[in-house]
Amino acid sequence: MRARVLIRPKAGILDPQGVAVERALPALGFAGVSGVHVGRLVELDVEDSAQLEPMCEKLLANPLIEDYEVEILDGSG
Amino acid sequence: MKFGVLRFPGSCDEVDALYAARRVGDAELIWHGERDLKGAQAIIVPGGFSYGDYLRAGAIARFSPAMESVIAFAEDGGLVLGICNGFQVLCEAHLLPGALLGNANRRFTFRQVELEVVNADTPFTRACAGGEPLSIPAKHAWGRYYAEDRTLRAMSEAGQVVLRYAGSQNFNGSLDDIAGVCNEAGNVFGLMPHPEHAVDGLTGSTDGLKIFESMRLAIEGVSA
Numbered sequence: 095m096r097a098r099v100l101i102r103p104k105a106g107i108l109d110p111q112g113v114a115v116e117r118a119l120p121a122l123g124f125a126g127v128s129g130v131h132v133g134r135l136v137e138l139d140v141e142d143s144a145q146l147e148p149m150c151e152k153l154l155a156n157p158l159i160e161d162y163e164v165e166i167l168d169g170s171g
Numbered sequence: 172m173k174f175g176v177l178r179f180p181g182s183c184d185e186v187d188a189l190y191a192a193r194r195v196g197d198a199e200l201i202w203h204g205e206r207d208l209k210g211a212q213a214i215i216v217p218g219g220f221s222y223g224d225y226l227r228a229g230a231i232a233r234f235s236p237a238m239e240s241v242i243a244f245a246e247d248g249g250l251v252l253g254i255c256n257g258f259q260v261l262c263e264a265h266l267l268p269g270a271l272l273g274n275a276n277r278r279f280t281f282r283q284v285e286l287e288v289v290n291a292d293t294p295f296t297r298a299c300a301g302g303e304p305l306s307i308p309a310k311h312a313w314g315r316y317y318a319e320d321r322t323l324r325a326m327s328e329a330g331q332v333v334l335r336y337a338g339s340q341n342f343n344g345s346l347d348d349i350a351g352v353c354n355e356a357g358n359v360f361g362l363m364p365h366p367e368h369a370v371d372g373l374t375g376s377t378d379g380l381k382i383f384e385s386m387r388l389a390i391e392g393v394s395a
Binding site for chain 1: 226227230231234263269270272273274275276277315317318319344
């Protein structure tokens with residue numbers, strides 16, 4: 095099955111990428127933007143969805159500094 | 172004594188680390204795919220961009236065969252020094268507490284930094300005096316040390332904060348101005364600045380040599 099893992103910097107930890115993007119947007123004329131955070135997206139095909147959680151804990155995310163969310167997409171891959 | 176210096180695809184400071192180690196002892200490179208640490212009495216995990224720093228700096232290197240051996244070596248009390256990317260690898264391997272995040276200044280920054288030796292009673296700083304200033308270059312984009320509050324408090328009380336950025340030198344936004352930390356047992360040490368780039372008068376400061384000299388003293392059992 096196809097799975098998607100969303101990884102975000104933990105709330106409360108300074109996210110310099112988010113700050114940089116937030117500051118760039120007004121320069122392009124996009125006003126009123128705040129709370130920008132930049133994370134990562136990992137998409138993968140897995141045979142056993144039970145492996146996703148340990149994969150995230152061990153490699154895909156660093157739980158000390160990042161939150162993650164696993165989403166199962168449809169089975170077609 | 173003999174140092175082993177790891178080399179990953181993407182390492183770039185392993186040759187300087189080798190040179191620095193050879194100022195005080197023997198040293199040999201160890202390729203990331205090898206499990207044999209070649210009789211090294213101390214291991215250096217060098218700077219660079221191991222495995223391209225894909226995913227997170229150090230996240231993939233930490234699972235290499237050589238690192239598996241280094242983890243076992245550290246758990247047996249062996250001395251392990253991680254510099255810059257090596258520090259990131261040791262944090263990812265849970266040999267050291269905390270993590271390294273993107274610099275608060277959002278830039279890759281290369282500059283000489285002034286450090287303060289907070290704990291001179293470690294195998295990595297015993298050639299220094301407590302409070303001694305060290306001038307060592309730093310060059311990184313992901314060097315902002317982070318750990319949870321309670322971890323920071325416990326580390327501070329246990330003497331695990333070994334080096335701090337002095338005065339206004341903390342350009343990367345590290346919590347508590349932390350530049351280098353050790354584990355609870357004191358045999359694993361990581362720092363973001365590069366002592367291996369400060370061992371020869373030709374390039375300026377030689378303060379970095381004190382880290383390697385400390386390790387030699389610790390291994391050879393000579394007091395400073």
